[in-house]
Structures are given as structure tokens and as C-alpha cells.
Amino acid sequence: MSKIHVIGAAGFAGAQLAALVNEHPYFELGQITSRSEAGKHLVDVTPEYRVGRRLSELDMAAITPDDFAAVCYPHAEAAAVVGPLVDKGVRVVDVSADHRLRDPAAYPAHYGFEHPRPDLLEIAVYGLPELYRDKIVEAQLVANPGCYPETALLGLLPICREISDVVIDAKSGVSGAGRTPTSAVHFSNITDSISPYKVFAHRHQPEIAQELGQDLLFTPHLLPVDRGLMCSSYARVDREAIPDQATLDARYADFYEEHPFVEPVLAPPTMRAVQHTNFAQVCPLLSPDGERVAVFSVLDNLMKGAAGQAVQNFNLMAGRPETEGLL
Numbered sequence: 001m002s003k004i005h006v007i008g009a010a011g012f013a014g015a016q017l018a019a020l021v022n023e024h025p026y027f028e029l030g031q032i033t034s035r036s037e038a039g040k041h042l043v044d045v046t047p048e049y050r051v052g053r054r055l056s057e058l059d060m061a062a063i064t065p066d067d068f069a070a071v072c073y074p075h076a077e078a079a080a081v082v083g084p085l086v087d088k089g090v091r092v093v094d095v096s097a098d099h100r101l102r103d104p105a106a107y108p109a110h111y112g113f114e115h116p117r118p119d120l121l122e123i124a125v126y127g128l129p130e131l132y133r134d135k136i137v138e139a140q141l142v143a144n145p146g147c148y149p150e151t152a153l154l155g156l157l158p159i160c161r162e163i164s165d166v167v168i169d170a171k172s173g174v175s176g177a178g179r180t181p182t183s184a185v186h187f188s189n190i191t192d193s194i195s196p197y198k199v200f201a202h203r204h205q206p207e208i209a210q211e212l213g214q215d216l217l218f219t220p221h222l223l224p225v226d227r228g229l230m231c232s233s234y235a236r237v238d239r240e241a242i243p244d245q246a247t248l249d250a251r252y253a254d255f256y257e258e259h260p261f262v263e264p265v266l267a268p269p270t271m272r273a274v275q276h277t278n279f280a281q282v283c284p285l286l287s288p289d290g291e292r293v294a295v296f297s298v299l300d301n302l303m304k305g306a307a308g309q310a311v312q313n314f315n316l317m318a319g320r321p322e323t324e325g326l327l
Ligand SMILES: NC(=O)c1ccc[n+]([C@@H]2O[C@H](COP(=O)([O-])OP(=O)(O)OC[C@H]3O[C@@H](n4cnc5c(N)ncnc54)[C@H](OP(=O)(O)O)[C@@H]3O)[C@@H](O)[C@H]2O)c1
Pocket: 008, 009, 010, 011, 012, 013, 014, 033, 034, 035, 036, 037, 072, 073, 074, 075, 077, 095, 096, 097, 145, 146, 147, 175, 176, 177, 178, 179, 180, 301, 302, 305, 306
């Protein structure tokens, strides 16, 4: 049995992760940390997870190199904790954006801070098992994907070399914004409504481009739902490589055959199908003239888009079955 410390466990992603680890048949829940909620039981902060353990301030000295740790802090804050953990020999999944981009110059450009440990960007493995499973198994530092990038990438990766002019229309539930209340996520401002935000300027655009291997247009929208994320992605397609729908379907079935959490489906999926699960669904459709594809992909932003994905990565890092504790 190995211990997983959840650092930032009072946040939306961290609390979901603590709940998954608490129920996991192999891992033991280590420290669950919070500054503002230290001393409270997690169940009193997030009653839906029924985790009776008490939140505490981070005790770095009590974490040993045999342990695993998940860092669920906001970007820029996570890097300050990840570095010392990695230096100790702890194997870390960073749920924040702080180790996802390989180019250190991308951090001041897109996140507004100089990366304190560019050396770690060289060893960090992008935590998408559908692309990097073998590297995750060996990794000391895994950079869990962003929830929008993960949804978009799972939709497009099987055909990423045969598409161009990619446009991603993305919609997220409000829990994607974290637990801090703001006017943008106030119930009265989001309910019965939908709005695009950060058009041409969202931080997840360079992350998607990095892994897709091409530039793209990405527009996120906020939906008046709690959890769930959908990408409707459109692109021109190489007609010779993908001449018909049957070829497209076969491409997705082959790509995901060995990946238990991604389900290619034949009709556009709904958020409902994946909420509160670690599954993603993807549906590629070829236009009648064969010139374009529309791909619909859905997942739960707190599960496959964050905490569930982190557990899937810890399973791989610890040599456990990939689906353990997630079905
Ligand atoms: N929400 C999602 O769907 C989602 C999906 C994928 C990735 N992520 C990423 O996962 C990380 C956590 O997201 P979240 O939605 O769980 O955020 P959140 O609800 O805002 O929680 C963040 C946690 O980090 C702690 N924290 C430590 N230093 C902090 C600081 N300087 N400022 C603010 N909070 C600080 C918070 O406060 P206390 O210490 O006081 O408890 C809180 O417990 C972020 O990097 C986010 O981008 C989130």
C-alpha cells in the first residue's frame, strides 16, 4: 500500500481526489491539506464526499520519498510546492497547469509568471495516458492535463495528422472555475444563460496546440451546470486518408481499443453520460461532402478532467491496474 498526499484538498479538484483515494483499494490517503479550512473535517467542507478525515496545514517534513503527492493548487502556486516534493524524490501529479507546457517562455506569455523551475518542464510527462501511458508509468512528475485540453484532445487525437483549420467550440460546467465565488460564476449571472469568454486568449489554447501539433481556434463557454465539459470540434479533413464514415469510425475504434476510459460512440454524446464518472465519450462525424469532420467529446471536468485522471495516472505510476478505484 502506498500513500497519496492531496495538497489543496478543500478545492473542487482536491476534494474529489481525496474522496477517490479514500475509497481506493490500494492507495492510502495521506495528508489532506488546506490553509483556510485546516482543522475541519473534509466532509464538513464538501458533504457530498463523506470523507471523515481532518484537513491540516501542509507538513512537508512528514512526506517521505516513498509517498505520492497530488498538488491541486491554482497555477503559479503549485510550482512552489511541486519543486521541493520532486527534489525529495516524491512522485508527483501536478493537477495545475504549472508543468504542462514544455516551453518555459510560455509561462510569462500565457500565465503571467516566470517559471521558477524550468528544469522540471524537461522531466514532466503530460498526463494523458491515451498518448503517453508508457512514459507516465516511469515518470517522477506528471502534469495532469487541463480539462478543456483533455476533452478537445481526446476528440481529435485519432485524426490529428489528417486535419487542418481546427475550430474548437467548448462548454464547461461552473465547477471548472474552482470554489472561489466571483461575479462571473454567481448563480444569478450564469443561470438560464450561456456566454463565451477569453475569445482568442484562453490559456488552454497553447496546451491544446502543443499536444495536437498544430494551431487552432478555441472558444470556451460557461454553462449553467455544475460538472461536465463538451467540445464540438470542426476541421477540414484529408479526404484520401479518411474517405468515408466507416474509415473514420474504425480509426477511433482502433485508437481507443486499449484505453478503457474513452468510449467512441456513433451518435453525439451528452454530458449526462459521463458526469460523476472517469469516462469520456467521443463521436466523430464526416460531413456529407466528405470535406470536414465534426467531433463531439464529453467528460466530467472533476473526474476524467482532473481528479479521476490523477488517480488513473497514480495507478500507472504505482504499477496498479489502470482502472483501479475508478469503475
Ligand atoms: N476545477 C476543475 O474542473 C479543474 C480541472 C482540471 C484542472 N484544474 C486545476 O486544478 C487546480 C485546482 O483547481 P480547483 O478547481 O480545485 O481550484 P479551487 O477550488 O480554487 O481550489 C484550490 C485549492 O488550493 C488552495 N490554495 C493554495 N494556495 C492558494 C492560493 N495562493 N490561492 C488560492 N488558493 C490556494 C485553496 O485554498 P486553501 O488552502 O485555503 O484550501 C484551495 O483549497 C487548478 O490549478 C486548476 O486549474 C481544475
